[in-house]
Amino acid sequence: MSTATSLHQSRKRKNAVMMTLCVTAAGIGLAWLALILGALVYKGAAGLSLDVFTQMTPPPGDAGGLLNAIYGSVVMTIIAVIVGTPIGVLAGTYMAEYGRFSRLTTVVRFINDILLSAPSIIIGLFVYELMVRPMGHFSAIAGAVALTILVIPVVVRTTEDMLNLVPNALREAGTAIGAPRWVVIKSVAYRAALSGIVTGILLSIARISGETAPLLFTALNNQFWSSNLNAPMASLPVTIFQFALSPYEEWQQLAWTGALIITLTVLALSIVARSLTGRREDK
Amino acid sequence: MSAVQEALPAIRGSRDAIVRRFALTDAIFHGMTRAAAILVLVLLGGVAISLFAGSWQALSTFGFSFLTSESWNPVTEKFGALAPIYGTIITSAIAILIAVPLGIGIAIFLTELCPRPLRRPIGMAVELLAGIPSIIYGIWGLFVLAPFLQTTVQPFIIGVFHGIPGLGSLFAGPPYGIGLLTSSLILAIMVLPFITSITKDVFDTVPPVLKESAYGIGCTTWEVTRRVVIPYTRIGIMGGVMLGLGRALGETMAVTFVIGNAHRISTSLFAPATTISATIANEFTEAVGDLYTSSLVALGLILFVITFLILAIARYMLMRIDARTGA
Numbered sequence: 197m198s199t200a201t202s203l204h205q206s207r208k209r210k211n212a213v214m215m216t217l218c219v220t221a222a223g224i225g226l227a228w229l230a231l232i233l234g235a236l237v238y239k240g241a242a243g244l245s246l247d248v249f250t251q252m253t254p255p256p257g258d259a260g261g262l263l264n265a266i267y268g269s270v271v272m273t274i275i276a277v278i279v280g281t282p283i284g285v286l287a288g289t290y291m292a293e294y295g296r297f298s299r300l301t302t303v304v305r306f307i308n309d310i311l312l313s314a315p316s317i318i319i320g321l322f323v324y325e326l327m328v329r330p331m332g333h334f335s336a337i338a339g340a341v342a343l344t345i346l347v348i349p350v351v352v353r354t355t356e357d358m359l360n361l362v363p364n365a366l367r368e369a370g371t372a373i374g375a376p377r378w379v380v381i382k383s384v385a386y387r388a389a390l391s392g393i394v395t396g397i398l399l400s401i402a403r404i405s406g407e408t409a410p411l412l413f414t415a416l417n418n419q420f421w422s423s424n425l426n427a428p429m430a431s432l433p434v435t436i437f438q439f440a441l442s443p444y445e446e447w448q449q450l451a452w453t454g455a456l457i458i459t460l461t462v463l464a465l466s467i468v469a470r471s472l473t474g475r476r477e478d479k
Numbered sequence: 480m481s482a483v484q485e486a487l488p489a490i491r492g493s494r495d496a497i498v499r500r501f502a503l504t505d506a507i508f509h510g511m512t513r514a515a516a517i518l519v520l521v522l523l524g525g526v527a528i529s530l531f532a533g534s535w536q537a538l539s540t541f542g543f544s545f546l547t548s549e550s551w552n553p554v555t556e557k558f559g560a561l562a563p564i565y566g567t568i569i570t571s572a573i574a575i576l577i578a579v580p581l582g583i584g585i586a587i588f589l590t591e592l593c594p595r596p597l598r599r600p601i602g603m604a605v606e607l608l609a610g611i612p613s614i615i616y617g618i619w620g621l622f623v624l625a626p627f628l629q630t631t632v633q634p635f636i637i638g639v640f641h642g643i644p645g646l647g648s649l650f651a652g653p654p655y656g657i658g659l660l661t662s663s664l665i666l667a668i669m670v671l672p673f674i675t676s677i678t679k680d681v682f683d684t685v686p687p688v689l690k691e692s693a694y695g696i697g698c699t700t701w702e703v704t705r706r707v708v709i710p711y712t713r714i715g716i717m718g719g720v721m722l723g724l725g726r727a728l729g730e731t732m733a734v735t736f737v738i739g740n741a742h743r744i745s746t747s748l749f750a751p752a753t754t755i756s757a758t759i760a761n762e763f764t765e766a767v768g769d770l771y772t773s774s775l776v777a778l779g780l781i782l783f784v785i786t787f788l789i790l791a792i793a794r795y796m797l798m799r800i801d802a803r804t805g806a
Contacts, residue, residue: 211699215592221584222593225675226601228668229608232619239622283515290512304516307523309794313722315729315786317756318526321779324763325529345522352519376501378508399610406612409731409756413763433614437732440618448622455618459611466610470603 233459240456243449248457252421253435256444262454264421265435268336271423272415272431273404275340280347281397287348288355288393293381296360305356312349319345320410328414336422336429339415346407347400354396358389391472398469402462408433432458526783534777536769545777551742551758553767558774560781562742566752567782569659570734571727573748574666579720581667582674589675590682590708591700602679609672617736620665621657625737629656633749651747657739660748665733670723677722681715681800682708718796725790729782731756755782 247261254260287304295301323342328334362385370380386393416428417438436454439447537558538545548559589602633654640646685708693703709716739751740761753761755778766772 207699207702211701214701214704218584218588218592221581222588222601225581225585225671226604229604229672231623232616232668235619235623236615283518286512286515287519290509290516294509294512295516300513300516304519306791306794308519310787310790311519311523313725313786313790314523314526315731315756315782317729317731317759318530318779318783318786321533321759321763321776322526322529325533325776326525348519348522376505378505379501381508402610406614408612408614409760412760416764433612433732436614436618437735440621440736451618452622455615459615462610462612463607466607470606 236452236456236459239449239452240459241453243453244456248450248453253419253430253439253450254446255419256442257446259446260450262432262435262450262457264418265430265432265454266457267421267423268415268418268429269405269432271425272336272340272343272411272429273401275337275425276343276347276404277397277401279340280344280400281351284348284351284396284400285355285393288352288359289381289385291352291356292359293377293385304352308349308352311345312353315409316346316407317409317412320413323410323414334414334416334428336415336425336427339411339429339431340425342410342414343404343407346404346410350400350403351393351396354399355389355393358392358396359385361392362388395469395472398465398472402465402469405461405465406433406458408437412437530776530780530783534773534780536773537777540770541774545774546781549742549744553771556768556770558771560755560774560778562744563753563755563758563778564781565744566659566662566738567728567754567756567785569752570662570666570738570754571724573660573663574670574727575720575724577663577667578671578674578723582671582719582723583678583716585671585675586678586682587704587708589679591704602676605672605675605679609676613669613730613733616665616669617733620661620733621736624664625656625661628661629654637749648746649748652745652749654749655739655751657737658747658749658751659738659745661737662734662752662754663748665737666727666730669730669733670727673726674719674723677719677797678712678716681712681719684715684800685711712800714796715800718793718800721789721793721796725786725793728789729756729786731760735760755779 247259248263249261249266250263251259251261252264253262287308291301291304319342323338323345327338327341331338366384366388367380370384371377375383411431411434415431415434417434418428418430422429432454436451436458439454440451442448541548541558545558545560546564547561548557549561550557550559551562552558585605589598589605593601633650633656636650637652637654640650689707689711690703693707698706734754735757738753738757740753740757741751742753742758743750745752759775759779763772763775766775
């Protein structure tokens with residue numbers, strides 16, 4: 197009787213200890229992340245003003261803004277999304293519709309997942325070898341290509357997942373009234389999966405808006421305003437990298453502010469993306 | 480009646496034309512989607528080929544010694560990858576050692592202990608944090624964590640372990656703030672959301688009836704977790720850990736800020752070091768000479784091969800657990 201009770205006691209004690217450790221782990225993790233976000237808001241908001249969005253990046257020791265860097269990031273992101281989205285959506289369509297049971301799909305899915313989490317600096321090296329070296333100079337277009345390669349796997353993945361969620365009965369209904377395959381895909385499957393596909397595109401924008409490594413030696417950086425796609429172009433992440441490692445206080449402040457802008461953008465995009473698919477699930 | 484019969488061939492003809500047009504459009508669309516899918520394969524193939532071509536000069540000059548040499552001297556053009564490989568593996572290993580227990584703990588907290596109304600917000604916060612760009616972690620590590628470690632934690636640890644054989648050399652040297660340990664901590668906090676959200680997802684795949692029957696025979700929450708949930712999801716957890724490891728190995732910006740970029744192998748965790756990705760990020764645009772550039776691309780090739788293997792294993796493991804829940 198007493199051994200049974202003590203066994204019971206020790207099991208309960210062990211449970212209490214382990215569960216306390218789990219709560220502690222959650223506490224540490226959340227506190228740690230809160231510390232990072234807190235420091236980011238505290239230091240970044242201090243430099244937030246209209247100048248940040250209207251002035252060029254300053255020479256050392258001067259006040260200025262991040263206008264050319266923000267512009268560069270926006271331009272390269274837009275090009276990457278415009279080029280990458282159709283390719284990604286088409287590849288995802290093949291995997292979920294035409295080639296759902298083909299061997300090619302299995303291979304592409306595997307490779308795409310690897311591409312999805314491959315180190316982005318490797319993509320930078322690839323584009324350097326592919327474009328920068330033959331062209332002989334760094335250029336915004338090379339940066340945009342590097343970002344495109346990062347967009348594609350995200351869009352492929354979400355498009356395939358979302359099309360797979362479309363009930364087959366809908367496709368069969370379309371086929372039954374005589375619609376050819378591409379009409380069924382265009383008018384039934386895409387329409388049913390639209391919010392999911394848009395989510396994928398938003399997530400891919402969130403992914404590339406903070407990418408630094410692939411731009412370091414493709415688009416390089418530019419201290420001045422440039423809208424020439426064939427020349428080096430500034431981008432927000434690379435500017436942050438350069439300014440944060442500099443010894444000048446004004447530059448470091450701008451780096452924090454830029455970091456805050458990127459984080460807010462990424463968080464906003466992810467929240468919108470999630471709320472789009474969230475509503476679907478509720479239905 | 481006869482009028483209809485007269486019109487029939489014409490109707491059939493236009494019907495055939497429409498069907499042919501449909502078939503043609505369908506074939507075109509099919510071809511386009513197929514080409515896009517193949518392009519994904521071509522991309523990865525292109526990455527491998529271009530890295531190999533770019534690193535050929537370095538690999539043929541140094542041969543196998545590129546992997547075993549520690550020297551990295553742009554002046555004499557002697558390059559070896561051992562120090563960056565060492566730094567990459569040590570920082571990632573320590574990061575995983577810290578992040579895995581924390582991540583599993585948080586996942587258990589979220590699936591078993593957390594009050595229901597808090598579950599979704601916390602789970603979502605974790606997933607949102609997984610999307611924050613690495614440069615944010617880097618800038619925080621450089622301006623907040625490194626000075627903190629330098630002024631408080633590191634002097635204390637050095638004082639405690641000073642003179643103890645083994646451990647003493649692990650924590651030797653002046654407190655720079657930046658170095659292997661700082662990088663590992665930043666990597667740990669970066670991969671934590673990944674590991675947590677994947678572990679939570681695979682924990683959710685455990686059929687409730689398994690857990691309920693364990694509770695039914697009187698198991699405690701910990702016993703259910705330890706004996707039912709974790710064994711059931713072991714492959715999935717391993718896959719998540721490998722995925723986190725893949726991230727940590729290839730992570731560039733966060734590490735570049737706080738590693739110190741020193742090409743040497745030191746036993747001390749406080750010493751500045753370098754990783755493969757940090758070396759490439761720091762030196763690539765400044766590399767003069769083809770052999771220097773080629774050596775950096777060769778580093779990239781090594782990183783590509785390592786992460787490819789790790790990620791392939793991770794995906795294989797996660798695919799196995801997907802197949803089981805799908806069945």
